[in-house]
Amino acid sequence: MTAATPHPPIDTSKPHSARVYDALLGGKDNYPVDQQVAELLPVEAKVGARQQRSFMNRATAWLASEGVTQFLDIGTGIPTEPNLHQTAQEIRPSARVVYCDNDPIVLRHAEALLVSRPEGVTDYVHADVREPAIILDAARETLDFDRPTALSLLGLLHLLPDAEDPFGIVRTFTSALAPGSYVVLSQGASDANEQLGKQSEDEYRKGGIQLALRSREEFSRFFEGLEIVAPGLVKAPEWFNGTPAPTQKFSGIYVAVARVP
Numbered sequence: 001m002t003a004a005t006p007h008p009p010i011d012t013s014k015p016h017s018a019r020v021y022d023a024l025l026g027g028k029d030n031y032p033v034d035q036q037v038a039e040l041l042p043v044e045a046k047v048g049a050r051q052q053r054s055f056m057n058r059a060t061a062w063l064a065s066e067g068v069t070q071f072l073d074i075g076t077g078i079p080t081e082p083n084l085h086q087t088a089q090e091i092r093p094s095a096r097v098v099y100c101d102n103d104p105i106v107l108r109h110a111e112a113l114l115v116s117r118p119e120g121v122t123d124y125v126h127a128d129v130r131e132p133a134i135i136l137d138a139a140r141e142t143l144d145f146d147r148p149t150a151l152s153l154l155g156l157l158h159l160l161p162d163a164e165d166p167f168g169i170v171r172t173f174t175s176a177l178a179p180g181s182y183v184v185l186s187q188g189a190s191d192a193n194e195q196l197g198k199q200s201e202d203e204y205r206k207g208g209i210q211l212a213l214r215s216r217e218e219f220s221r222f223f224e225g226l227e228i229v230a231p232g233l234v235k236a237p238e239w240f241n242g243t244p245a246p247t248q249k250f251s252g253i254y255v256a257v258a259r260v261p
Contacts, residue, residue: 010104017159017209018103022078024049029078029105037209044196048253050157052186052235053080056254057087059184062241063200063239063257064091068182070149073141074129074173075156076101079112084152087123093119098139109135114164129156130164131171148180157222161212170222174260179258183226185235187219188212192252200252214242219254228259 012031023038024046026188030038038045045117060071076099080092085097085259099210101111110124125138136145143149151173160166174183188215190197200212220233231239235251 010108011029014208016078016105017073018101018102018106020209021049021155022080023091025080027078027080043117044250044252045200046191048188048251049056050234051251052155052255053255055186055236055239055253056084056152056184058240059152059255059257060084060150061091061212063182063184064088064095068092068129068148068150069095070143070147071095071097071152072075072100072135072143072149072173073097073102073152073154074135075153075159076106076113076124077155078103078106078107079109083113085113085120089117089120089208093117096142098108098123098125098142100125100127100129100135100139102126117130129153129160132148132169136173136176145176146178148182149177150182150184151177152184152210154184154186157219158212158214159203160179162208165223166212167225171225174226181261182229183253183258183260185222185258186223186253187215187217188237189214189235189254190218191215192235193250210227212256216254219256223256223258225261228258229255232256 001055013039015033015037019034020037023030023034053180071088088095106127113124114122121142127135155168157259197213215246233256237251239255
């Protein structure tokens with residue numbers, strides 16, 4: 001396990017996005033402050049969390065079937081089976097996976113994340129997405145960036161307001177990837193249902209978490225210079241690429257997978 005930053009104590013007095021997400025998924029690794037935020041969110045937020053998790057597994061399986069054997073997952077969140085490495089190594093047992101998150105409670109679960117198949121490798125970097133150079137340097141201990149790598153940032157971009165230059169952060173990561181690599185992104189939508197989006201932003205803000213929802217057009221900016229693969233930039237349940245997608249009446253999550261040319 002790579003410790004790129006100090007290991008701070010877990011602050012149970014303030015909600016954290018990873019723990020709110022865990023609460024939305026029905027997990028047990030969260031606290032009353034996180035549960036309070038989750039309970040006040042529209043029911044569609046819980047649906048969206050599950051749609052996003054399902055998309056991650058479908059996209060990872062597709063990438064592994066395409067021959068990708070290296071994965072860098074930033075904003076890992078609290079382990080919820082199947083984890084990314086389990087999906088990837090089911091298809092590519094030798095897959096190497098690096099997880100990264102900045103929540104101390106995720107660090108506490110790092111040993112569970114590191115249970116790799118004997119043929120493969122998993123590692124964990126405790127760092128913040130706003131420090132891409134630190135993450136990349138630490139990930140190089142496990143991954144070879146001269147070879148194709150799948151980079152995923154799921155459930156994370158809508159926690160980065162424009163003032164923090166999320167587009168620049170993503171470009172820093174993608175510029176480090178070899179041709180033939182892939183980028184897997186998701187984004188909370190501002191234009192799927194404006195009323196629900198505003199309600200979610202308000203409830204997260206009350207908990208001290210700023211939500212940065214974006215329109216489909218705004219989300220597309222993250223893929224400049226990349227080649228979006230079929231089925232394109234779509235809602236989470238619509239991304240299947242050969243796998244039947246679950247039937248959902250509503251989704252407030254945009255997703256896409258793109259190739260580095």
